[in-house]
Amino acid sequence: MPQPVLLLGAGRRRAYDEGVLTRIASARPVLLVDAAPPAWAQPCLAGHLAADPGKGGATASAVVRFAARHRVRGVLTYSGEYAVAAARIAGQLGLPGPSLAVVTACADPPALRALLAGRAVPVGDPDDPGAPRAPGVPSRVSAETVVLDGEIRIAAITRTTLGPAPARQPLRHTVHAHDGLLHNRFLRLAVDRTVRALGVDRGVLHIGLALTDRGPRVTDVAPHLPGDLIPLLVRRATGVDLARAAAALATGEAADTTPTRQRTAAVQFAYPAATGRLDHLELSPDAAHEPGADRMLLTRHTGSHVTAGPYATAADRLALWVAVGETPADCDDALRRMARHLSAGISPLADAVNAA
Template identity: 65%
Template sequence: MPSPLLLLGAGRQAAYGEFPLARIAAVHPVVLVGAAPPAWALPLLAGHLVADPDREADTAGVVARFAARQRVAGVLTWSREHLVTAARVAGQLGLPGLPYETALACADPAALRTLLARHGVPPAGRDDLEGPLVAAEAVVHDEDVHIVAITRTTPGPPPARQPLRHIVYAHDGLLHNPFLRQAVERTGRALGLTHGVLHVELRVTPRGPRVIGAAPCLPGDLIPLLVERATGVDLARAAAAVATGGVPDVSLTRQRAAAIQFAYPAATGRLTHLALAPAAAQEPSAERMVLSRQPGGLVRAASHADASDRLAHWVVVGADPGECEGGLRGLAVHLSATVSPPSRTFAA
């Protein structure tokens, strides 16, 4: 077998994990490091190492024994909770990766804020609650931070404020904002990131872009799919390239927009009905529409929901954000759901 890429955790849901895994597996054999692989991942894997990435020392030992008999091309994770273990494993194998101390800081929000502040990254404060919520999707190679896309997010109702929608547009004006670029570059330097992908969340305020958080790994919520459909830049393959010592391709080959919408329950209770009308497949802008819950379980209303409460999501592609928003609305009418009041108290 050619030298494999080790992936720490694939995620539980095919809806979000299958796209990046398929993109990477097409160019590298992938060996999953984790518990039993999910069924959807099996056709995409070249192998499996039984280890719990949450147990750092144990996982490092399992990988060391594997690497003693098989050369490893790189180490990758798109799970924030596995960043520390991935950094340790990459470091012990002498492979590109996140500095271990930085990975520790990324696992602690307070430590991350302190680290960013020390490097002059403008943080979001208590008064920075208004303005667009965005994220810069960047690829870092030889310390050069290249912003490939801007993700604009529409949050849901408080207090949960779960994402309702993400939109990526190849011609987003913020791509040319020097203050946003400076904030992202400073974030990359603060993290000591020389090779990797970087997801920086910001609030665009009257005082300029302010950093809310950062993650040196692939973003979730199918944002890599949106970036690829809108710009042609494949974040998953770029992440694999830099993890294996290669040069990432960040060439802009598309000039479109792509968006994803998430459906949450209108009320808290038991989901008794969830269906998607067949006519949804006929919508011209539809990329995909996927149900993510089964009737019978308890769900929480959007104001108290988390990602596990999502009923469905759908993706559209268009010439610009306005066309995408119209496509999202057009697909929404094909979804029907019924939530009945729970027969017992539901913990929010």
């Protein structure tokens, strides 16, 4: 059996995390470091170390002791919460991965922007919407980047449509295999300079950028797999498997980033229209029969408290649905048709309090 990879945290949101874990497990046996792994993760695991990845040095010491008795090939996480711990453990074990200094810098937005600006990287503030743009036109994008021994490849561009202020939560992510930004020399230059400024020579990076009237500006860097089903979109649109690539790079192997598809994939998120108690949430099974439908899932339970869209967090999302098509317009149409199969009822906050 191939030597396993240590994964810090399985995640708690099955709709988002199960697919990534499944793809990693298809590449390498997975030894999970998690205090209480969810039941849905069990079929993907070769073993489990009961430790809380969020407890820093104590968990790192436990993992190092564990690795002294078991042969481990790499350390990986797809959670920003545990990225620093993963880097610390990989460094102590002498395994591949982004350095602790890099991951720590990425977790501190002002420090990251100062570091990048000092290396001639065009930077922007993630809270600054940039140049005015037409409604519904994404001004925020991310470059899903794979780095292997200094070779930098942008595997895909994710375009994100943001919701209203102040929360500005993502409403939709779209990946198009033929996105014109893949050939934008200013964006590619910003990505290249970012990777080199951070000194990353292997790994999967999610590099956020704002499209402004001054050109692309780097806003943030996640030195790990992106969330929000973006790896699924990239795989559906291009055939590039970011999760398997991350597992390969974490274990010192080469990653296959050869595109095998030329399509478009998109995910849409539904947020509450009001703040209050979720009394009704239903998805018609007919949604699965819509042309272009990939999946549609409910992500909240009735009886829970939810917050309206402008102030919502990702935890308030009611449902998500994924569509695949030849073009972004095909996905737009499919997502619109699928949305009609979702119904929700919310008792506004005042009514919910009075009924309690």
